[in-house]
Structures are given as structure tokens and as C-alpha cells.
Amino acid sequence: MVGQLLGEPLTATITAKAAQRFAMASGDLNPLYMDDAAARSAGFDCTLVPPVYLAWALSAARPLSEVRDDGLYLSGGRRVALNVARVMFGGEEWTFFEPVLAGDTITSEMRLKSLEEKTGSSGAFVLQMTETTYTDQRGRVIAKALGRSIAR
Amino acid sequence: MSTQRHTEDVTVGQEMAPMVKNASRAQLFLFSAATNNPHRIHYDREYAAVEGHPDVLVHGPLQGAWLSQFVTEWAGQAGRVLGLSWQNRGRAFPERELTFKGRVTAVADDEVTLEIWEEDENGAVLMPGTARVRLPRRIS
Numbered sequence: 351m352v353g354q355l356l357g358e359p360l361t362a363t364i365t366a367k368a369a370q371r372f373a374m375a376s377g378d379l380n381p382l383y384m385d386d387a388a389a390r391s392a393g394f395d396c397t398l399v400p401p402v403y404l405a406w407a408l409s410a411a412r413p414l415s416e417v418r419d420d421g422l423y424l425s426g427g428r429r430v431a432l433n434v435a436r437v438m439f440g441g442e443e444w445t446f447f448e449p450v451l452a453g454d455t456i457t458s459e460m461r462l463k464s465l466e467e468k469t470g471s472s473g474a475f476v477l478q479m480t481e482t483t484y485t486d487q488r489g490r491v492i493a494k495a496l497g498r499s500i501a502r
Numbered sequence: 503m504s505t506q507r508h509t510e511d512v513t514v515g516q517e518m519a520p521m522v523k524n525a526s527r528a529q530l531f532l533f534s535a536a537t538n539n540p541h542r543i544h545y546d547r548e549y550a551a552v553e554g555h556p557d558v559l560v561h562g563p564l565q566g567a568w569l570s571q572f573v574t575e576w577a578g579q580a581g582r583v584l585g586l587s588w589q590n591r592g593r594a595f596p597e598r599e600l601t602f603k604g605r606v607t608a609v610a611d612d613e614v615t616l617e618i619w620e621e622d623e624n625g626a627v628l629m630p631g632t633a634r635v636r637l638p639r640r641i642s
Binding site for chain 1: 532583
């Protein structure tokens with residue numbers, strides 16, 4: 351199971367508008383994200399994408415029939431099927447190799463890195479580590495993200 | 503981002519100027535929308551209570567985006583963030599002051615390692631992390 355691909359790879363072209371919507375919602379008005387002229391004068395061809403937006407930029411839209419009562423999507427797709435009430439994100443570790451430019455077409459592959467059963471002060475839980483690799487339209491790996499989540 | 507920071511400006515132990523955030527409920531809603539996240543704990547206070555929270559919660563990834571902004575602004579336009587990690591430790595709520603702090607823990611060649619964290623108004627660390635940044639050299 352460890353090393354297996356979690357769901358199909360995801361691919362999307364990240365538009366400047368979507369990247370700016372994320373940056374604005376984060377309260378981040380970095381001119382490199384917002385202004386082509388500022389990005390060009392810093393040596394880039396066009397505006398950049400906030401790098402942590404990669405985690406959200408590629409996911410597919412899902413129908414309302416897949417939204418549970420708590421608002422979360424029904425599981426399926428990119429995670430190990432665990433019979434648990436709740437999954438909490440425990441943390442992330444990103445490595446950025448190349449800047450992401452608006453208009454880039456990025457593909458991500460998420461793999462299971464480890465799965466451990468543990469016991470903590472508030473009972474048993476499962477610690478799941480995933481590794482997601484982000485590749486651009488030229489085949490360069492531009493970023494990697496390790497994700498730690500806790501299921502109980 | 504006015505003046506560019508250079509490797510020569512940085513020494514171990516140096517503190518980063520803090521960044522303060524205070525999320526409105528509307529901001530949480532917009533962040534849910536921008537990340538296609540329908541989880542009700544971020545916009546439905548009554549429902550958040552069902553999951554044991556006294557109020558709606560600030561998204562972990564929004565706090566991650568703030569840490570990223572904090573480090574990116576410190577690095578300046580000619581700096582590059584090479585790595586960033588964080589751990590979710592505690593809950594963050596809207597309409598409260600959240601402060602991002604950090605300090606330089608290592609300088610090797612052009613690469614700087616930072617210890618960074620987010621605190622709530624009581625000084626409790628909600629999200630500790632680290633970052634690696636490459637800074638330009640001053641042209642001599």
C-alpha cells in the first residue's frame with residue numbers, strides 16, 4: 351500500500367485570475383501575483399502563482415450529491431479509505447524547485463508515504479503521510495509537498 | 503516590499519518583523535470559495551459547535567498561506583523561498599489577532615534557515631514551522 355498512487359493524477363492550467371482570487375482571499379497583495387509589469391521587472395514572463403495555491407489549484411469540481419452533512423466531500427479519490435469519523439491535517443512540508451507562473455499547466459501525483467497506528471493522550475489515531483509531486487508542462491518537477499494528517 | 507534584503511544583512515538570531523492578521527468571517531468564506539472547501543466548520547457557527555468548536559475556525563491552509571506570505575515578504579522580490587513547513591497545533595478563530603513571528607536559525611552561503619510560528623493573542627503557538635530562503639548577494 352505504501353508508495354501507491356492515491357487517486358488519478360490531476361492536471362490543470364492555473365489562470366492568473368484563479369491565483370489572484372486565492373492570494374486576495376489570503377490577504378496577500380504581492381505585486382508579483384497581481385501585476386504583470388511588476389513581475390516582468392522582477393525578471394518573470396508574467397505574474398506568479400502563490401506557491402501554496404498548488405494544493406488547491408488542480409482539484410476537480412464535484413457535484414452537490416457528494417457533499418456530506420458536515421460539508422466535507424464524500425471520501426474517494428485522493429486518500430486511503432479509512433473507517434474514521436474525522437481527518438485533521440497535521441501539517442505540511444513543501445519544497446519549491448521552480449517558481450509557478452500564471453498559465454502553467456501543472457500535474458500532481460499524490461502517493462502514500464506511510465501509515466501508522468498510534469495512541470495519544472486522547473486515544474488511538476492513524477497518522478498518514480502523503481507525498482505530492484507537482485510537474486509542469488515541460489516535465490520539470492516544480493514542487494513537492496509532504497502532508498501529515500491525523501485520522502480518528 | 504520596499505528594500506531588498508541581502509545575505510550580508512542577515513545573522514543568526516536575528517528576528518523577523520512580526521506580521522499581524524485578523525480574519526473576518528467574510529475572509530474565511532472567500533478562502534473556502536477560493537479553495538473549493540465546503541466544510542461547515544469554517545462558516546457555520548452552530549455546526550462548528552457540533553464538532554466541539556466555540557466558533558468557526560480559520561482554515562489550516564489559510565494560516566499556511568499566511569506563513570508563506572510572511573516568509574516571501576521577508577525574502578523580498580529577489581529572494582526565493584526554497585522550502586516551507588508547518589504543523590497545525592491549535593485552533594485559530596476569526597476576529598482575533600494572530601501574529602506571525604520568526605528568527606534566523608542558520609546562514610550558509612546564500613541560504614537562510616528560519617524558525618517561524620503563528621501565535622494567538624495569548625501568545626500560544628498555533629502553528630510552528632521552518633523555512634529555507636535564498637537571498638541575493640549585495641554586488642560589491
